[in-house]
Amino acid sequence: MSLNDMSFKIAGEAGQGIESSGAGFAQALARGGLHIFAIQDYMSRIRGGHNFFQIRVAPHDIYSHTDEVHLLLAMNKQAIEEHRAEIAEGGGIIYDQGLEVEAKALEDEGIRAFPSPLVEIAQEVGGHRVMVNTATIAVATGITGYSFDKIAGVIEKNFAKKGKSVVDSNLKVAEVSYQFAQETYTREFEHCLEVVDAPPRMMIHGNHAFCLGALASGCRFISAYPMTPATPIMEWMAARAAEYGIVVKQTEDEIAAINMAIGANHVGVRGMAATSGGGFSLMVEALGLAGMTETPLVVVETQRPGPSTGFATRTEQGDLRFILHASQGDFPRLVLTPGTVEQAFEAGVRAFNLAEKYQTPVIVLYDQFLANSFRTVELDDFDFEGVKIDRGELLSLEDLDKLEGDYQRFSLTESGISPRALPGSHPKAVYPVTSNEHGPDGHLWEDRENRIRMMNKRMRKLETARGDIWPPELYGPEEAEVTFVAWSSTYGPLREAVNRLNKEGTSAKMLHLPQLWPFPKERVSEILGDARRIIGVEQNYSAQLAGLIRQETGIEVEANILKYDGRPFSVDYILARFQKEDFDGQSY
C-alpha cells in the first residue's frame, strides 16, 4: 500500500483535452494538500498524434517527475501501447470498456486493468461524449479513494465560464463515474490518496511564475510573436492587460517585437520581448542595438531543441553559447538561467531591475521543461513583499531642473553607468542616440580615442555588474564525493537525484547556476577547485556549461551526462546514467 505517493499519466491524442484535464486533475490534488510536479509532453499539431500529461503526487515538496507510472488514464488504445511498460508494480490502467483491449494480457504483465463505461456515462448522463475526460478523472479519483469534493470544486471553477448547465452535466458525469469506480475497483488498488491538512498552495509553471515576477517588477509592456513554448507569457499578460495597464503587442515578427520593446524602454517603460530560439535568432541584430544605445531591455528565451525548427514543443538547453555571443561586436549583457518556479519568479523581478540599473540587455534563459511543468509551492515562496523596484541611475525632473549645461546621455563614469534622462520628460532631456559609435552627448563620432573610451565605458558596466551576480546554489553535503553542475531546469531532477544518492550511500552535491553571465567566476572556482569529482548534467549535445566553466575558471568538468532527445531529465534517468558511468566523451 502506498499513500499520497504516486504518479498519474493522462495520455491520448491532441484535441482530446489532455492538457486541460491533466491540469484540472492536478489542481484538485493540490487543493487536497498534496505536493505536485507535472510535465506536459505534446506534439506540434492541433489534432491527433500522441500527448500526455504526467502528474507526480507526494506528501512532501518535490522538484521533478519520476519515470514510474502508477495509474495510466488512457484516452485511446495507443496510450496503452505507448506507456504500458512504464507501469509500476501494482499499477493499473483506466480505459473505456469499448476499446479492444485484452485485460488478461495486461493482468499477465502485472498491470491492473480498469475498463470503465466512460463514453457511456459521458453520453448518457452528461449528454455529450466530450465529458469522457471528466468521467476518466472521476474514475481515477474513485479508484484511489480520493475526495470527490476536490474534483467537484475544480469542475465548478474550470467550467464556470461555460455556464451552469455545463457545470451541472460535468458534475453528474463525475458523480456517476466516481460511484462506479468506488463500487467496482477501490478495494483492488494499492495506491491511495487522501486529503491532508495543509495550507493552500499555488500550482504553477515556469512561464507563469516568470510573468508574476515581471509584473511585480513593473513590467508594463510586452511585444512578442507567438512561438512555443514562450507563447503563454504573452497570453497571460494579455489576459491581465486591462486590470494592470499593460500594453501587450502581438507583432508582425520578432524583429518588430524586440525593436518595439527597445522603443518602449527608451522612453521609460519597463518592457520585454518573449520568444524561443528561432525568434531570438531574428532579434539578434537589435540585441546589439540595445547594447550600443545602452537601452534597458529584457528578453525571455524559452529554449526548445534546435537547430532550426528542431522539436517545436520539446525541451533542450542548446542555446547557451548562442545567447552569450549573439550579435556582432562586444557589449555587456546579463544572462539569468532560473531552474525552478521560485527562481523563474525571482528572475522576473531581477531582470527588470538589472536592465535599468546597467542600461543593457538582460536575457532570461530557460527551457520548455521549466516553462510548461507545474509544481506546487507555498504561497510565501514567491516573495512579492521583498520586491524592490530599482530604476538605477535615473534622473528625476528636479535633477534635470538643477542640471547645468547640456545633458550628456553617455557621460563617462567610473562604473560605466551614465545617469539616464527619459526623452519627452523635460526640456533638458533632449538627446540623440544612435547605433553608430557616438560621443558622450550621443552624437555620432568616429574619433578613435573616443571609440576606445566609449567601448571601455560600456564594458565597465559588465565589471560593475559582477557585484550583482545571482549567487550559485550549492545543494548537498559540502564534502561530497561527487559534485554535479547544472543550470536552468535541470535543478529539479538533479536535486532529487542527489537526495537519493546520499540516501543510498553515495555522497553527492549539486552546484546550480541561476546566472551565467557575467559568470560567477570566483564562487565557482572556489567550489569546484575543492571538488573531487565534477560531473556536468546538461540537456544539450556539446556540454555548453562545461565549456564555459573551463573558459572562465580553467577547471575541467570530468564527465558529462548529456541528453538531447527533447525529453526532460528525470530523477531516474540521471541516476541510471551516473550509476552505469554512461558519460558523454571523456573530458571537456
Added chain:
Amino acid sequence: MVKATDFTVYQKPTWCPGSPACGDFMILGALKLAVAELGLLPHQILISSGIGCGSKLPDYMKVNGFQGIHGRALALATGAGLANHELVVMAVTGDGDGYGIGGNHFLHTMRRNHNVTHIVENNQIYALTKGQYSPTSSRGFVTKTSPLGAIEPPVNPLTLALASGATFISRTFAGDRDHMVRIFKEAIQHRGYALVDVLQPCITFNKLNTYDWYRARVFDVEEGGHDRGDKSAAWELAQSWGERIPIGVLYQEERPTYEDQEIALQAGPLVKRELKKLAPEQVGALKQEFV
C-alpha cells in the same frame, strides 16, 4: 515663438554638398520649419530612423533622436509611441530602409494606424553603399548591381499604402521647400499613421531622377481639384508616374488610432503611471489564480 533655429545642433551633416545639394539638406530644413511653425519644442518630439544617408537626420536636429538599425525605424517608433503617446513620434527612413528591408513593418504599421509620421526620403537608389538599385528604382535603371538595367518593377508606395489602410498618404518633392513644409505639418497634425513619400534627388548616384527631371513633372493633386477623401480617385492618381508625377495629399481619412483603442492607455501615457510595488490585494488575487 519657436524658431527653426531652435532645432539646430553643432553636428554638421555629412550629406553631399553641391549646387543644388543633396535633397536631404532640403528635407532637414523643411522639417525644422514645419515643427517650428507648429510650435513644437525639441523635447516633445522623438524621431526614429534607420540606416542610410537620410536616416542620419536625427543626428543633425535638436530633438530626441533614435537612429536604430536598418529597416526597423517604424517598429521602434511604435514601441516608443505606445509607451508615451504624448510624444510627437516620427520615423525617417530611406526607400530601401522603409519599403525594402522594413517592408513588413511598413505594411503592419499602416493597417494598425499607429500615430506615427513616416517620412521616406525616396531617392530611388542605395546611396550610402554607393550606388545600387533600390526597391523604388525604375525598371531598366542601370547601377553597379544592375549593369544591364534593373529587371524588377519598382514598389509603388502610394498604392501599397492605399491597399494597406494608411489613413494619410502624401508625397512631396525635396526641390519645393514650401510644399514640403505644408505637407510635413499636415502629416504631423494627422492623427494616425501618415506617409510622406519625399521625392529626393541623389546628386551623386542618381543621374536620372534629378531636380530638373522632377520639376518638369510634379503637380499638386489638390491644386488640380482632387478630393482627398476620394479613395478611388486617389488610387488612379497614385498610379501615375513618368510624364506627370502627382504630389500633395492623395488620401486622408479619420479612423481611431491604435493608441486610442488600446485599453491600457485609456488612463494616460504608460510612462506616466507610477511604478510601484503591487498592492497586497493584488498579490493576494494573483496568488489565488493558481490555488
